[in-house]
Amino acid sequence: MVVLFAMTSTAIFIPLAKDNNKAESIVSNTSAGDENDYGSCNPAMDFKKGRGNRKATEGTFLPTDPKVAQGQQDALNPNIITNRICDQLTNVCGASEAAKKRCLDAKAKVSAANSKDESMADLFNKALGVK
Structure with a gap:
């Protein structure tokens, strides 16, 4: 890492110490180029009928990953879950x-x-390349 100080028309470069392990993990988790790097989660969405207290014929959506779903109730509208x-x-x-x-x-x-x-759910999962 380098810090720049602007002084009139010149700049001073001061290298800073860094923790290479942390820097690598930050870079790998925020890489702009890997569209399949969902970090620690699976972004898949599922559709089930009769979930919870719903009628057996009533289908709802929910994230499949418990980490993503935490605190989220199932929804009749898939847009709530994709959001x-x-x-x-x-x-x-x-x-x-x-x-x-x-x-x-x-x-x-x-x-x-x-x-x-x-x-x-199939459309969303296919667009993300997940199941």
Whole structure:
């Protein structure tokens, strides 16, 4: 790491000590180029009928990863869950910027499809390359 101090038309470079292990883990978790680096989470969404206290014919969506789903109830609307998943990639998973963008793109596909059936979970998961 280098710190720059601007002084008129010149700059001074001062190298700083760093912990190489921490630097590597930070770089690998925030790499802009790896769209499959979801950090410590699986961003998949599932669709099930009869979940919890719902009717056997009523299907709902929920993140499959307990870390992503923590505190989230199942939802009839897949957009609620895709929003949660994409938020959690930033908040708790340490996903790369490219993976977060990929999630937003997948979320937009689900929103544009405007449906509330199992095909939305399949569409989202396929767009993310997960099961």
